[in-house]
Amino acid sequence: MKVAIAGAGAVGRSIARELVENGHNVTLIERNAEHIDVDAIPAAHWRLGDACELSLLESVQLEESDVVIAATGDDKANVVLSLLAKTEFAVSRVVARVNDPRNEWLFDDAWGVDVAVSTPRMLASLVEEAVAVGDLVRLMAFRTGQANLVEMTLPADTSWGGKAVRKLELPRDAALVTILRGNRVIVPAPDEPLEGGDELVLVVSPEVEGELRALLLPPST
Structure with missing residues (x-):
């Protein structure tokens, strides 16, 4: 895969x-120029220049890239590069780094961004994931919010304990990706029994998150 990284x-x-x-x-x-260190990653192709300049992007043949990653420390530059990559060079996948969470609203498909990665938001999600048992935690957004990677930790006394994965009647726009159990990463085969404490990782559309929460984490009675 050919990848261009700005920053x-x-x-x-x-x-x-x-x-x-x-x-x-x-x-x-x-x-x-002070950040150019060819010896650090000798197998990469290094280019000195402004990633927001069309001439430079043309010189590196950006249109041949499978993925462009806008990873500079400047949100304005990341947004501009994303737009250029998508509209001028028809790059199929554009990933952009969000430095200031207040700018997240800019990083959408209108500006050519397929996936926006906000470090503060990810860190907050990881903190929530570490302490949230019996709740849904959003880990990452895909396709500018059209789908989310979420984690749900089943309570120790879950009613799903001992039941097979095939018994889960997940909403139409939800898919179970994996089950984390202790140090194990489990492929969710239909006959795999669920256990209390299992961390379920799913890809879901935002519209069905409430339905998913109600299915897997019903309120205690």
């Missing part, structure tokens, strides 16, 4: 390093 700070370099290690073709674009 070679700590975030951009970390993403690039992992993608390169997984065998992907990565181009890093950075406007600050």
Whole structure:
């Protein structure tokens, strides 16, 4: 997969390093010469310049990228790059970093963003996930809010204990991705029995979250 990343700070370099290690073709674009460190990720293609400049994007053949990641520390730059990537170069997948949560409303499909990643929101979700038993926690949004990755931890006394996964009549727009049980990652086979304390990871549309909560986490009587 060919990936272009704008921003070679700590975030951009970390993403690039992992993608390169997984065998992907990565181009890093950075406007600050002090952040250019070819030796840090020698397998990546490094370009010095402003990722909001059309001429530079043309020079790196952005239209050939499968994914563009706007990972700079400037929300304005990330939004502009996302729009250019989508409208001028028809990139199919654009991921943008949100630095200031107050700017999240800008990062949608109108600005070319397919997935917006807000570090503060993700950290808050992880905190909630660590303490929230018997509730639904949103971990990540896909397709600009059209679907969410959520986690639900079944209470120890759940009524679903011992029942097979196939007994779950999930809403139409919800899919069980995996079950986390202790140190195990369990593929949700139809005959797999559920247990109290299971962490269920699902992809759902926002409209059915309430229905899902009512199904898996009914109020105690």
